[in-house]
Structures are given as structure tokens and as C-alpha cells.
Amino acid sequence: MKPDDIVIVGASESENIGIVPDVSAMGLAIDSALRALDDAGLTPADVDGIAGTMHPAELALQLGTRPRYADGTNVGGCSYMLHVRHAVAALRAGMASVVGIMHGESGRSRVGVPMMSMDMTAAPGQFERIYGVAGTFSMFTLPVMAYLNKYGLDESALAEVSVAQSKWAAQQPRALRQKIVTVDDVLNSSMIAWPFRVLECCPLTDGGGSLVLTTASRAADMDLKYAPVVVAGTGSLVEGAGSSFMEDLTSFRAFRESSAEAFRTAEMTVDDIDHLMIYDAYAHLPLYGLEDLGFVGKGEASEFIKSGATSPGGSLPMNTNGGGIMYTHTGMYGMFALQEAVRQMRGTSPAQVDGVETSFVQGVGGMFAAAGSVILRKP
Amino acid sequence: MSGKSVPSATPETLQYWEHTAQGEIWMPRCDDHGWVFPPRPHCPTCGKRPLDWKQLSGKGRIASFIISHRAGVGYQDEVPYFIIIVDTAEGPRMVGNLYGVPVTPESVTIGMPVEVFFEDREGVHVPQWRPVGSTVTL
Structure with missing residues (x-):
């Protein structure tokens, strides 16, 4: 085991998530940051390192700090996994002593959000999005038929993902979708981008979430509400923009390499993992993730999920907040996967799994453009 | 006018769109490492530049x-x-x-x-x- 040198001492979502029309994106981020700092008895003035996908200078001003470390990495929804990874390095190097990682998005209500524009000169703009791509649902999803065809699977393989996750969401009072659904419910829900139905696609929501990281020695002097959660290992890989430019349409290289590095740095294997979060903007991602991380063999993920292994009572509880599809998806969901993993390590999740000591959090960003992995464990 | 998105060529991709206007698809090709798409002026494997364009x-x-x-x-x-x-x-x-x-x-x-x-x-x-x-x- 690695020394418990870098720990999470603060973690919180914003007071409200889902549909929050009265708070801006920045307001959601700051609300969650103040709550996360409160976990450790800290104030904004204690924060000397910040990270987020919003402009670091604006984040610093709004929070009220003058950080000596700033990380504005933005590779899509897994950026927060990369922020954790970078914060670990910064804290070890002495570049900061308390790092706040902040997320806020008003994805649904669009309060305090600049107009979206599509870059028609970038590679996806010139060669992918011109073909009637109306949203991530018709581009992030595009490789899936290559996967289903390769393994002789049908549409129900995707539906099983939503069915399993709905059983967790039913235990989560803050989940946007809390109803337990069947394969038929999923397949009969409205078509978005065949083979994806609406219950296999994330809803668009508002929300904030923040983490506070520090060194174990600094944490020992803090008045903590919860036992610190150890960042045991991290990994990341940027594969490059564009789902059609993936090396292999049936397996995501960035999932494979990012997770392998996280396992290596944590000195763990899949056998050491008790709890799993795989970023699920769409229902195919847990299938790719389970296989690419090495939890199951190629083509076996859907059968594994159907068996109940990832559902309540199963051997590998996965996406226990209900996932991005059921819980919330502000646009960059990665922070919420991290939040649920921290809750499971603290023992505070509404869908708490007994006896979990470790959690693997796998993010994806930019529609198969990048991946980030974080392994957490109890001290 | 359909109002469909019009791709915006950059100097590095202009040849691609000039060829499509002739009803053909051309892409840069590295002698050692093959086709380069999306079009870039160098080989992403070995860095060679410039590359010759070839027709598909x-x-x-x-x-x-x-x-x-x-x-x-x-x-x-x-x-x-x-x-x-x-x-x-x-x-x-x-x-x-x-x-x-x-x-x-x-x-x-x-x-x-x-x-x-x-x-x-x-x-x-x-x-x-x-x-x-x-x-x-x-």
C-alpha cells in the first residue's frame, strides 16, 4: 500500500441540484466550495490552490482567494479527475497546501452561462458535426453499433445499464430520475438516437460540486467532520477529439491506459476494488468501461450487469448514485461521480454499501476524447 | 437553402475541401505511416512534413x-x-x-x-x- 500522503478533507455538492433556476453556474460552484471547506473547518483564505473548468482567475475572485496554484485543465467531463491527479502532484511538490477543485454548471436553466458556439474550424467541426449532430447524443453514441455488432448483442444490452442503475437511484433522494425501470420501460421510452432511448441518455441538469485536498500531515491538524479519504492512485490519457477518430470503435484506449496507470500508482488490481463509478453520459459507457478497466472480458459487460453484479447486493456495486443517467448530469458529470465515491468512503451515501474500503472512479471527457481515473480508499 | 452547417476550412485543410469541390476525396499520406485524417500538414507518427496528398x-x-x-x-x-x-x-x-x-x-x-x-x-x-x-x- 502507498502512504496515505494526499487526502480529501472536504467534499460537497451544492445545496440543490437538478433544476435550480435561481443560482448561476458560478454560484453553484461557490456554494459547493464553501460547503466542502466547512467539512474541514476551512475558509476561502485557507485555499492556496484552485482547479476547475471555469476561468481560474474568475473562480479565485468569486471564492475570495489569491491562489499560488491554478489548474484550468478542460478536457470535458472528466476534467475533475485530472484536477485531482494534478492536485496530488502539486501538494506533493509543495506548490500548494490546500487545493479546492470546483464545479458549477447551469446546464438546464442556463443561468450565468455564455452562449454556446460550435467551432467549425476544429477537426470535429469540419468533419463530424456538420452531419446533423444535434447534441452529444448523436455523436458520443456513434461507435456503439460497431460494439454491439462485434459481440452479437442487441438493444437490450444498453437497456440493462439503465435498469441496474435505476435500482440505485431509487435509494437516492436527490436523483432526478428515481423510478425503478424495466428493460421494456427503457425500450419503450422515446427514441433519441437509435439505438438510444431517452432513459439511456443523461438528462441535462444544474448543479455544483467541490472537493478539498490537502496533505495527510496538514489534515491531522484540521477539525474534520469526516475521516479523510485517501487518494490512492490516479491516471489520465488524452486520446484526441472526435468519436470517429478513436483508434478502435469497440474499446476506448484512454479508458485502458488511464485506468492502468491508476492501478499501477495505487499498487492495486481490479480484485482490490469494492466500489466503482463509471461516467455514464450514455448507457454504452459503463459497458466500455467495465471491459476496458479489466473488470470483465470483452463483450461480457452487459451480461455482467444483467446478472445483478453491479446492482444493490451485487459483488461490484457500480454507479450507486444512479449514474449520470439517473442522478444528475450538468454537462460535465465527473465531479458527481467523485462525490458519490467520497460519500461511499465516508459511509454517508443514501445508498451506502456496507464494508466498502476502496472506490475506483473512471471519467470520460469530450466524447471519447480523454479519460481520467481516481482510486480512493479509506485511511 | 437548407441552413446546414458549412465546414470552415483552415489553411491546413483547404486542399481537402478544394478536392471535394471536384468530386474527389484526397488526404495527406505519409510514405511510411499511411493516411493522415483529419488532414494535418505533418505525419502524426513520425512528424514528417510536408506530406503528399493522394486520392481515395x-x-x-x-x-x-x-x-x-x-x-x-x-x-x-x-x-x-x-x-x-x-x-x-x-x-x-x-x-x-x-x-x-x-x-x-x-x-x-x-x-x-x-x-x-x-x-x-x-x-x-x-x-x-x-x-x-x-x-x-x-
């Missing part, structure tokens, strides 16, 4: 697809419609729409042969795909 046959096979039930910009009159990934005969993978077959999942199989045709969008000619032998145009 315009034939390929469907590698993956979805059927969009929500309209993208300018596609209001086409819903639902195919978005496909094509493995070209030469290797590079391209995205496009599929025309010339009923828009149902049963119309398409992975590996189905297709050929390119071109859609004029405000003078920019965008590659599109149809089954081999089809004469559909836009």
Missing part, C-alpha cells in the same frame, strides 16, 4: 451508425436520419449521412458497402454516402 477511391463500408430523431442544424426536414461512420476502402474513417435507403435500423448492416457523393453547401462540397449502385443525390 470513394468506396467504403459502414462501421457504425445511429439514427438521429432530433434535428441538427439544417436537418429539420430530414428527421429521422442516419449518421454513419464509414471505414473507407483505403482505411481512414469518415463520418457522414447515409441516403438512398429507408431510414430504419433494418436497412443497414455493419460492413455494408457504400460510395461517396457530394452535397453542395454554399459552395462547400460535403462528402455523403449511399449504397453502391444507388444514384441518389442531394
Whole structure:
């Protein structure tokens, strides 16, 4: 085991998530940051390192700090996994002593959000999005038929993902979708981008979430509400923009390499993992993730999920907040996967799994453009 | 005027769009490491530059697809419609729409042969795909 040198001492979502029309994106981020700092008895003035996908200078001003470390990495929804990874390095190097990682998005209500524009000169703009791509649902999803065809699977393989996750969401009072659904419910829900139905696609929501990281020695002097959660290992890989430019349409290289590095740095294997979060903007991602991380063999993920292994009572509880599809998806969901993993390590999740000591959090960003992995464990 | 998105060429991709205006697909090619797509002025494997551009046959096979039930910009009159990934005969993978077959999942199989045709969008000619032998145009 690695020394418990870098720990999470603060973690919180914003007071409200889902549909929050009265708070801006920045307001959601700051609300969650103040709550996360409160976990450790800290104030904004204690924060000397910040990270987020919003402009670091604006984040610093709004929070009220003058950080000596700033990380504005933005590779899509897994950026927060990369922020954790970078914060670990910064804290070890002495570049900061308390790092706040902040997320806020008003994805649904669009309060305090600049107009979206599509870059028609970038590679996806010139060669992918011109073909009637109306949203991530018709581009992030595009490789899936290559996967289903390769393994002789049908549409129900995707539906099983939503069915399993709905059983967790039913235990989560803050989940946007809390109803337990069947394969038929999923397949009969409205078509978005065949083979994806609406219950296999994330809803668009508002929300904030923040983490506070520090060194174990600094944490020992803090008045903590919860036992610190150890960042045991991290990994990341940027594969490059564009789902059609993936090396292999049936397996995501960035999932494979990012997770392998996280396992290596944590000195763990899949056998050491008790709890799993795989970023699920769409229902195919847990299938790719389970296989690419090495939890199951190629083509076996859907059968594994159907068996109940990832559902309540199963051997590998996965996406226990209900996932991005059921819980919330502000646009960059990665922070919420991290939040649920921290809750499971603290023992505070509404869908708490007994006896979990470790959690693997796998993010994806930019529609198969990048991946980030974080392994957490109890001290 | 459909109002569909018009790709905005950069100096590095201009040759690609000049060739499509002639009804052909050309891409940069490294003698040692093959085709370079999306077009870049150097080989992403060895860094060699400049690269010669070579013509592709315009034939390929469907590698993956979805059927969009929500309209993208300018596609209001086409819903639902195919978005496909094509493995070209030469290797590079391209995205496009599929025309010339009923828009149902049963119309398409992975590996189905297709050929390119071109859609004029405000003078920019965008590659599109149809089954081999089809004469559909836009």
C-alpha cells in the first residue's frame, strides 16, 4: 500500500441540484466550495490552490482567494479527475497546501452561462458535426453499433445499464430520475438516437460540486467532520477529439491506459476494488468501461450487469448514485461521480454499501476524447 | 437553402475541401505511416512534413451508425436520419449521412458497402454516402 500522503478533507455538492433556476453556474460552484471547506473547518483564505473548468482567475475572485496554484485543465467531463491527479502532484511538490477543485454548471436553466458556439474550424467541426449532430447524443453514441455488432448483442444490452442503475437511484433522494425501470420501460421510452432511448441518455441538469485536498500531515491538524479519504492512485490519457477518430470503435484506449496507470500508482488490481463509478453520459459507457478497466472480458459487460453484479447486493456495486443517467448530469458529470465515491468512503451515501474500503472512479471527457481515473480508499 | 452547417476550412485543410469541390476525396499520406485524417500538414507518427496528398477511391463500408430523431442544424426536414461512420476502402474513417435507403435500423448492416457523393453547401462540397449502385443525390 502507498502512504496515505494526499487526502480529501472536504467534499460537497451544492445545496440543490437538478433544476435550480435561481443560482448561476458560478454560484453553484461557490456554494459547493464553501460547503466542502466547512467539512474541514476551512475558509476561502485557507485555499492556496484552485482547479476547475471555469476561468481560474474568475473562480479565485468569486471564492475570495489569491491562489499560488491554478489548474484550468478542460478536457470535458472528466476534467475533475485530472484536477485531482494534478492536485496530488502539486501538494506533493509543495506548490500548494490546500487545493479546492470546483464545479458549477447551469446546464438546464442556463443561468450565468455564455452562449454556446460550435467551432467549425476544429477537426470535429469540419468533419463530424456538420452531419446533423444535434447534441452529444448523436455523436458520443456513434461507435456503439460497431460494439454491439462485434459481440452479437442487441438493444437490450444498453437497456440493462439503465435498469441496474435505476435500482440505485431509487435509494437516492436527490436523483432526478428515481423510478425503478424495466428493460421494456427503457425500450419503450422515446427514441433519441437509435439505438438510444431517452432513459439511456443523461438528462441535462444544474448543479455544483467541490472537493478539498490537502496533505495527510496538514489534515491531522484540521477539525474534520469526516475521516479523510485517501487518494490512492490516479491516471489520465488524452486520446484526441472526435468519436470517429478513436483508434478502435469497440474499446476506448484512454479508458485502458488511464485506468492502468491508476492501478499501477495505487499498487492495486481490479480484485482490490469494492466500489466503482463509471461516467455514464450514455448507457454504452459503463459497458466500455467495465471491459476496458479489466473488470470483465470483452463483450461480457452487459451480461455482467444483467446478472445483478453491479446492482444493490451485487459483488461490484457500480454507479450507486444512479449514474449520470439517473442522478444528475450538468454537462460535465465527473465531479458527481467523485462525490458519490467520497460519500461511499465516508459511509454517508443514501445508498451506502456496507464494508466498502476502496472506490475506483473512471471519467470520460469530450466524447471519447480523454479519460481520467481516481482510486480512493479509506485511511 | 437548407441552413446546414458549412465546414470552415483552415489553411491546413483547404486542399481537402478544394478536392471535394471536384468530386474527389484526397488526404495527406505519409510514405511510411499511411493516411493522415483529419488532414494535418505533418505525419502524426513520425512528424514528417510536408506530406503528399493522394486520392481515395470513394468506396467504403459502414462501421457504425445511429439514427438521429432530433434535428441538427439544417436537418429539420430530414428527421429521422442516419449518421454513419464509414471505414473507407483505403482505411481512414469518415463520418457522414447515409441516403438512398429507408431510414430504419433494418436497412443497414455493419460492413455494408457504400460510395461517396457530394452535397453542395454554399459552395462547400460535403462528402455523403449511399449504397453502391444507388444514384441518389442531394
